[in-house]
Amino acid sequence: MSDTNQMPREEGIDHGLSLMREGYMYILNRRHSFNSNIFETRLLGKKAICMVGKEAAEVFYNTEKFKRKDAAPNRAVQTLFGKNGVQALDGQDHKHRKEMFMSIMSPKGFKN
Numbered sequence: 296m297s298d299t300n301q302m303p304r305e306e307g308i309d310h311g312l313s314l315m316r317e318g319y320m321y322i323l324n325r326r327h328s329f330n331s332n333i334f335e336t337r338l339l340g341k342k343a344i345c346m347v348g349k350e351a352a353e354v355f356y357n358t359e360k361f362k363r364k365d366a367a368p369n370r371a372v373q374t375l376f377g378k379n380g381v382q383a384l385d386g387q388d389h390k391h392r393k394e395m396f397m398s399i400m401s402p403k404g405f406k407n
Contacts, residue, residue, distance in 0.1 A: 302331070303333075
């Protein structure tokens with residue numbers, strides 16, 4: 296594979312502190328510096344692939360490639376999402392719960 300086809304890689308042992316310091320801008324800052332919508336880094340000692348853009352969202356929301364169940368640490372599930380929250384459901388359970396929430400967000404869902 297030629298160098299032009301390789302994913303940019305952030306050098307260093309770990310970039311967790313940079314992520315904490317920069318917050319949401321962490322990925323966008325590197326997207327700009329690498330001039331790429333995808334790059335490899337290390338967070339909490341593990342390899343991480345960061346992606347930005349429409350194509351990345353399509354990959355991320357492909358239920359054949361990713362699962363929600365058991366993806367987030369239990370502490371995050373218990374404190375942020377709640378047990379059986381839509382963020383931790385897959386398949387028909389996720390679809391049904393998401394449709395329920397999205398129906399509330401439609402103009403018909405708002406009642407004055």
